[in-house]
Amino acid sequence: MRVETTGEILDRVVEALGAVERRFGGDESTVRHWTSRFRSLMEENRFWPSGRVLNNCGTRRPQLASCFVLPLPDDFAEIFGSLAIAAACHRTGGGTGFDLSALREAGAPISSAEAAGASGPVSWLHLFDAETSVTMQGGKMRGANLASLSVRHPDIFAFIDAKAIVGRLSNFNISVAIDDAFMYALAAGESIQLVSPRDGRVVRSVPAGEIWDRLAQNAWRTGDPGVLFVDAINRANPLADHLGPITTTNPCGEQTLYPYEASNLGSVNLAAFARAGGIEWAALEETFADATRLLDNAIDASQYPDPRITALAVANRRLGLGVMGFADLLIALGIPYDSQACLDLIDELGARMRRVTWDTSRELAAERGPFPNWKYTGWSEPARNCAVTTIAPTGTISMVAGCSSGIEPRFAAVWNKDVLAKDGINFYDEDLLADLCRRTGMSAEESLDLMKNKPLGELPLAPAERAKYRYAHDIAPEWHVRVAARWQRHIDNAVSKTVNLPADAPVSDAAEVYRLSWELGCKGTSLYRQGSRGRDLLESRSETETQDGYRQSKALLSAGSAEGTAPR
Template identity: 30%
Template sequence: MNDLSVALTTDHPAAAQAVNYQVIRRNGQLTQFDVNKIYIAISKALLAVEGEHTQQSSHIHDLATQLSSQVQQAIVRHLSISDTIHIESIQDQVELALMRADLHKVARAYVLYREQRSAERSAEETAEQSSWQISIQQVDQSLQPFNEESLSDLISECAEGLNDISVERVINEIKNNLFDEMPESAFQQAIVMGARGLIDTDPDYSQLAARLLLNNLRTEALSFTHQQTTSRSQAEMLTHYPEYFKAYINKAVSLNLLDEELSRFDLDKLAEALQSERDFNFSYLGLQTLYDRYFIHTKDTRFELPQAFFMRVAMGLAINEVEREERAIEFYQLLSSFDFMSSTPTLFNAGTPRPQLSSCYLTTVNDDLADIYSSFRDNALLSKYAGGLGNDWTQVRALGAEIKGTNGQSQGVIPFLKVANDTAVAVNQGGKRKGAVCAYLETWHIDIEAFLELRKNTGDERRRTHDMNTANWIPDLFMQRVIEQDDWTLFSPDEVPHLHALTGEAFKKAYQLCEQKAQQGEIKLHKTIKAVDLWRKMLGMLFETGHPWITFKDPCNIRYTNQHVGVVNSSNLCTEITLHTSEQEIAVCNLGSINLPAHLQGNELDLVHLEKTITTAMRMLDNVIDYNYYSVPQARNSNLKHRPVGLGIMGFQDSLQQLKIPYSSEQAVEFADKSMELISYYAISASCKLAAERGSYPSFKGSLWSKGILPIDSLKTLAELRGQYLQVDQSQTLDWDSLRQQVMNTGMRNSNCLAIAPTATISNICGVSQSIEPTYQNMFVKSNLSGEFTVINTHLVADLKELGLWDEVMINDLKYYDGSVQHIERVPEALKALYATAFEIDSRWLIEAAGRRQKWLDQSQSLNLYMAEASGQKLDSLYMLAWARGLKCTYYLRSIGATHMEQNDNHNDATSEQAPQVCSILDPDCDACQ
């Protein structure tokens, strides 16, 4: 236990720093009295005696705060301002406070027996080690004595290069979970758990846990490919990886787990390119996720090691290349370095006999019973092979609409959505992840009010879809009616079928004519309501259920590069894909994401590195289209005709934290703008170069590309149509004129190039923050299909270590405050701003950054919004701002739990005062948005 006199100087809320007394230390030197040292020392004593369990964090924090305040009062009661006090007297007062609180054991541990107890514990540990013996049951049922020396060597090897690892502490954690005649498999798992249990004390333990897991993985894999019962060390794998890789490929092909064509590659050449040292770059969450869900396996045996995994994916993507070994190595280097990561379906299925590599599928459901049930079949087949689905249901007639064939009335769209929901549950992407679908409905559909309530927990369960996502597909005219507080008319699509395919001014004119016909009695089924009332219900349901999401039809179509061949009727499951659909075409998109922080060099982006990554990544994504397995013909037809891909980013928040830029700042908005401009420029350039090599996509002629209209140019078209309702920066810094001319002359290989997906899993693999998301919490437990994982912000820990603030008390405070640093007073204000978490950032900053990105994107971005204290006015302001900034789509609205709010009820957001000044657009008297 640390002595009070060497506790760190802090500014903790235990009590105010109200006195300036001098403290005499044991060496005779004077130091400033600091009550926060008392708080830290008491907290450490409590932690040492009562343990470090998360559920005790609140108890320890409150007790330490109360006792340190009592000690300060006792010390200063009889002192004048010029008096000094000896450290022993302070310790006496601490002891008395602990004793008065009936914390006798803590008091003894703190003062009376500190040194004696330390000596006793040392003696006890020595005696225990000499008598402590257990046996481990081997696979052949024989018993082998536990070898602590061997275990220490393993942990030491795995800890090489990690700075703050205590091998002794890990061994003690492991020994706490051992028992006599423990099976070997359980013993190996206990080794990993020993390091895993310490992740909350230092992020280095996450890498250590990953390396220990890797040791188990090597044993498992080599026992299958080489019948080798003992693991090889990481050093041995440097020379053994090539031999293993060739055996792995041949074994997997023989078991029909990999495409036979992979065995025809020059395996010697590929094997020599493997970099086994990159196995050590994983965090525990990343490697465990790969192990559980991605690695090739048979029955219960995983025999695909990480570098073999990356090379297998690279081989699959290079399978149709002329110089395929060279391209496979190029793709492998990109994946294994974490500079770029393909999407989950690509990682799952590349190189396998059925390579369904695409991420997203968009469909339109026609107003025909046969087509409706055909769409359920298509959903099932697409979901089976790990595709996410977006269904456009706007064409299906409404409740009460006439059915001429039976002279009856329709039950509307809602019952069919219930079937779509249950299909997603039944077909769960091959058992690898949950089936997922999002239903879209346009705002003029007369079933829209029932659609809004699909995710409610009350009401008729036959009209509820608890497992399916929903989204509003909102035309600009509706938003204008809301602002102008005008009426809005709802129709059944069987009477106004043409509205579905119209956008912009054409939609406005047709819709107004439909309203006139309704008033004249020419349209039977219709309903007129206040637009603002429907808008409020949309926002109310969004807050209550998280659905339907808010997405905007007109910007998706007005800026659509391929608008000459179709209409964008919906987005996808995650609201980042905006492609047209029809009865003949199911839109498909192929995704991958750039690891943005991996391309930072000092305080700026490495442009050479970034361009090289994007050039290779675009080639990989384009290769998916030809190599992909299509479970339905409409998807193949669409993908080969238009060849869309979606290059995105991940680690945006990590980049900001590396650059010391708070998310809630104009600098962050500028970085979002400039970084996406570069990515857009290089991606379009790469697709143009691919067109020169391979030819333009078949429907290029007539596209916006062919007319020299790039994404930044289409924003001007939207501005002309919106007028005062679009407020977005349109500045640019690169030579777009030259690229525009190049595109017109050469063509484009891909109809679409850019889309920012959520990257929930692949960012875990790479060990970076998700997509464009702010940090959820600086320390939290993440749950997914692989289990529960402690996640800790490595940048924060590094900064706290540099300031000498990372200790047991800081760890305990982070647990108590749910990963927030805003209430920890000894954390400097600059770090509080930099490490503000998602609910501590005004979501308007997220929209401002997204608005700057959107001008460079030919598709959309998955944009989650966070609101700690939601209200109707705040929601209105937020989503009106999203529309005014030209966003195409938004994703989840996430709100904070009541218990968290109570715990932080005195918290003043460090960043909210500097948030962009935006009011509700509904307020006609406010000029803040002009």
């Protein structure tokens, strides 16, 4: 089979997205104008849409959404209906989220005379996990799901333990949906009531601390569960009065979605705008505006796997525009990741991003009409989209762009990413290598050997040169949380950010990460303690031959992967 060139991929994508302009009265000159502008976003490495857009746009199966949420009602036939839709989503590369909270608890009465009682929410996870594995066999990427369960569900302990054995439910992330009242009960040392979703009956009372301890222990041991703070999610939800509360998210937690809602993703490469110790603000703002239009066009260019998904995608027109290359920008500016200067920069970046993207959404509403559910928001001005911004992991497109992923710090001076090849892809910090060569006069090979065999603190660099290199495990967990929380202040949807813990971190660190995340206003959090799984997605390498991962990653444009759907 012939593989597309990079130029052919870009042509296919931008021609399909530019053609959407005709639907809103654009003439051929307008179509050419926006097709050219969309292409320049990628040619100049300023912005990349997700792997779904790059792989599917302009093809016979143009499903462009990266993520979906599907309902799981307490009904046997409807659960299997959602299973079929999930398979259709996975087949086109989308990740799916499910809230299990409506399912009756294990042992609860059911109508079948042959059964002793309901099997409970966790049992259904295994069915959906098996579907994902079967659907994705022979595909270009691994499937991904997220399941959430209310902290007040009677089966909450079984859910928290669902991934206690490493390797179980490998296609799922799981998160506990926690409300503010639970956190207040936890602080006060009080109990909460576990309530049957079948009839509202109180099953039992449990100390909030008992649930919290089990949650922290499992997260420390395996990386799951994460947490979703549902009250924080819905305080920022403009459609809560009309459609009810949002209860779950996509697999990596950045898109808060209703059942049958979908969203596309794309991210601006912040590193592309670093200029001589500053930021090229005008070009960055122009990129935010053009990327917003591109993603709005992608809604109309997409063919969704179910008419109910199509209807809600159009009714809400939710976008997922984010950023990547943040750590690279910090290094270019000489700003440590764990510093007040970093938080100040986030405020400036976030404020500009919010202003420009919402100005663009309002301009699109004037040009094309607002999203249909706008009339239920109470907003004074029409907008094209119910939400615009998010922070996704950018696992694929950051490799294509050759930049750091999402808002994460760089992982290590030398590291391996478990993707594509059997032994993964090896990377090194090219900026650190250049600084070493310049400071020592050594060759690149000699400097790289130093990077592989000495910790950062022992490298022959001046303190000021070394200070800007702050790798994932050099940063205290609290600063991972502070960076995520500061970005969340400016983001419409949510923020996907992994809090990295060293292998020797105590369980109490996991509990503190989750508590601080709630206190600082995060909508959700996940953490990962190094070495707590059989093989880490990212591993630092000190004795491994390395090469430029950026050159290798160009193959991802044709190999494909779901953006924002990799299991944590």
